[in-house]
Amino acid sequence: MKTIDKVILGANPFEGVSYLSQEQRTQYREKFSKTDNIIEIIDTSMDFGVKTISTGNNKNILEAIQTLEKEKEDIKVIPVIPSVYEYVKKSSLGGMSSLLDGITKYNKLKLALKAPSLIKKGLSKDVFGLFSDLIDIELEGFKNFEMPAIILHGVTVDMAVSLNQIELLSVFCEFIREKYDTKPGIATHNFGKLMPIIEEHDLDIDLILAPVNERGFMMNPSREKCLEIIKNMDKTLIAKKILAGGIINPENAFKYVFDNLGIKNAMVGIAGLDEAYQTLRIAKKYL
Amino acid sequence: MDELNLGIVGLGKMGALHYGNLEIMDNVNVVCAAEANKQVYNYTEKMLEIPIYTDYKKLVSQDIDAVVVCVPDELHAMIGNYFAENNLNVFMEKPLADSVQNAKDMVDYSEKNDIITQVGYFNRFSSTFKKGKEILNDNILGELFHSRGFSYEGLVFKSHKGWRFSKDTDVGGSLLDIGSHLIDLLLWYFGEMETIFGIKKDAFSSTDYGSSIIKYKNGLNTIVDFSWSSHLHRQMHIEIQVEGSNGFMNVNNDYIKLFLNNSAGNYDEGWTTIYGVELYEPTEFLIGVETAYFEEDKHFIECCKMNKKTDLNWKDGLDTQIILEGIIKSNENNQLVKVGDILENNR
Structure with missing residues (x-):
């Protein structure tokens, strides 16, 4: 069984995400438009023993991992798919129909070339077909990497839950286990609301990626509710946003997640070498 | 009013977001929707377990108290006024309309029919x-x-x-x-x-x-x-x-x-x-990273339930x-x- 590393490098800074300021987002976008700067951070992280990176389908990041993989065979990748914000942008520009059109047209062609039997089954003709098409498109760039898990993006998960489309999560998990032979996981910003729903529907999901931090940042519907669930949880939880966007120092963040709450896995984003030394020096104690 | 039944017009990006927010709320039921685009209609009709119409006017045949409208700006006045005339409370995505004249008409219709209104400046x-x-x-x-x-x-x-x-x-x-x-x-x-x-x-x-x-x-x-x-x-x-x-x-x-x-x-x-x-x-509940979308929907629902004016009604939309x-x-x-x-x- 593939194991999940204790500390995972997140890719938010590489993708220009910051919760603190527009200035920081611009700085990240500029810096990480150069693949070498991404390589430098991942390389340093690996030297500290953090060998798994979790990322969306981002060209620069995948290029960086590919380059590093030639020297460091033990690098692992946890994809978080689909690239929701790219799709949101596409739908803003061309409307929802052009987005649907793009996905189905692209993959009907691809499936016709690679898997005519799936076409015959009519998979690409319905909603679940569209969904599995989307997964395949998104994972295309990851296929040569070792993937200890594949995670469904939080916006997709939360949207599915809110629209009573829980079965979509099951379909994702089954599809990932069968076709990609790895652990399926789901991300959420509604951990406290989602977990009882998962229990109620008896969903077979291997791991959950959710915000956990001392400030309660993005711990919905309340920090207390999330903590109560964490206490009795039997599934693998990967804590994210442990630094609450950067307002908690790494020492307190890791202590809270690993020592106080007993969570086994955490994800952390790193934007610079100083930050890498400061954060990973502490992370190393827990590896 | 303990329970609130809603309809959604437009199931594009914003329509789907509001739908998700509303559906998760306690004592709020999204009971029907309308989507004019054939392709989006085909997918949503298979996916969602509520009646979906291609004509927004059909929504009034359902037992609803309010509608959330997320359609192109030029349709806001026509659709908003139709629901106002049918005495339904309306949340209209921003901007209120495509012109001052149309926005003014909407305010007049809403006041004449005494409905609760909100505009989506989240x-x-x-x-x-x-x-x-x-x-x-x-x-x-x-x-x-x-x-x-x-x-x-x-x-x-x-x-x-x-x-x-x-x-x-x-x-x-x-x-x-x-x-x-x-x-x-x-x-x-x-x-x-x-x-x-x-x-x-x-x-x-x-x-x-x-x-x-x-x-x-x-x-x-x-x-x-x-x-x-x-x-x-x-x-x-x-x-x-x-x-x-x-x-x-x-x-x-x-x-x-x-x-x-x-x-x-x-x-x-x-x-x-x-x-x-x-x-x-x-x-x-949070879809994405911006809590304000949920909070604006919650405000509309609370005002509908308490039958009181929202803090961001169509008159505010007209001013903008x-x-x-x-x-x-x-x-x-x-x-x-x-x-x-x-x-x-x-x-």
């Missing part, structure tokens, strides 16, 4: 902008002298098809799409406006870049700049800077930065930065529409526009 529900309003209300900055407002996104860098981007039927482009959020916040922060001077540039579609100088009745000025073709900004970014006799405030989607000459209220002399992360309040039209008219005629004249010309 930034009023964001933690940083709420805090900024609180700081202004508490007079922390002293007398206000001057302000600057920016609304940017990096979305349009080539010509696109679709109602939003047409150069032929100038629908207001980035002014209506994201500039409207800024104008709504400026009205909320600083009150009634008196004169407007506006310029714009059609680079890729309609009104891709634009600026305005606005003067308020209270003597304050704002320099406004907006664009959906900003290379610097990938996501929507709204920022308001205010200079006052006791210092300065910069408020945007991420933080509030204050510089005070003298301590005031709970704020010390000198620099203070409060990040949105620090102001974060857990929300019942007047300024948007003022900027467009000023650019067309290359002259200063008086806000009072815009409404007068639409009587």
Whole structure:
């Protein structure tokens, strides 16, 4: 069984995400438009023993991992798919129909070339077909990497839950286990609301990626509710946003997640070498 | 009213977001929807377990108390007025309409039929902008002298098809799409406006870049700049800077930065930065990262249940529409526009 590393490098800074300021987002976008700067951070992280990176389908990041993989065979990748914000942008520009059109047209062609039997089954003709098409498109760039898990993006998960489309999560998990032979996981910003729903529907999901931090940042519907669930949880939880966007120092963040709450896995984003030394020096104690 | 039944018109990006928010709320049931686009209809009809119609008028055949409308701007008045006439409460995505005349009609219909209305300027529900309003209300900055407002996104860098981007039927482009959020916040922060001077540039579609100088009745000025073709900004970014006799405030989607000459209220002399992360309040449900979308929907639902006016009703939407039209008219005629004249010309 593939194991999940204790500390995972997140890719938010590489993708220009910051919760603190527009200035920081611009700085990240500029810096990480150069693949070498991404390589430098991942390389340093690996030297500290953090060998798994979790990322969306981002060209620069995948290029960086590919380059590093030639020297460091033990690098692992946890994809978080689909690239929701790219799709949101596409739908803003061309409307929802052009987005649907793009996905189905692209993959009907691809499936016709690679898997005519799936076409015959009519998979690409319905909603679940569209969904599995989307997964395949998104994972295309990851296929040569070792993937200890594949995670469904939080916006997709939360949207599915809110629209009573829980079965979509099951379909994702089954599809990932069968076709990609790895652990399926789901991300959420509604951990406290989602977990009882998962229990109620008896969903077979291997791991959950959710915000956990001392400030309660993005711990919905309340920090207390999330903590109560964490206490009795039997599934693998990967804590994210442990630094609450950067307002908690790494020492307190890791202590809270690993020592106080007993969570086994955490994800952390790193934007610079100083930050890498400061954060990973502490992370190393827990590896 | 304990339970509330709703219909949604338009199942695109915003329609799906509101649908998700509403469906998760206790004692709120989304019972029907309408979607005119055949392809989107086909997918949603298979996916969702509620009746979906291609004609929005069919929604009134269902037992509903309110509707949420997320369709192209030019359809807002027709659809909003139809539901108002049928005595249904209406949440209308922003901007309220595509013209002052249509926005005014909507306000008239809503008042005549005494319905509860809201318009989707969600930034009023964001933690940083709420805090900024609180700081202004508490007079922390002293007398206000001057302000600057920016609304940017990096979305349009080539010509696109679709109602939003047409150069032929100038629908207001980035002014209506994201500039409207800024104008709504400026009205909320600083009150009634008196004169407007506006310029714009059609680079890729309609009104891709634009600026305005606005003067308020209270003597304050704002320099406004907006664009959906900003290379610097990938996501929507709204920022308001205010200079006052006791210092300065910069408020945007991420933080509030204050510089005070003298301590005031709970704020010390000198620099203070409060990040949105620090102001974060857990929300019942969060789709994406912006809690304000859920909070605006919650406000509408609470007002419907209590049968009271929302804090952001169609009259507020009309006030914003007047300024948007003022900027467009000023650019067309290359002259200063008086806000009072815009409404007068639409009587």
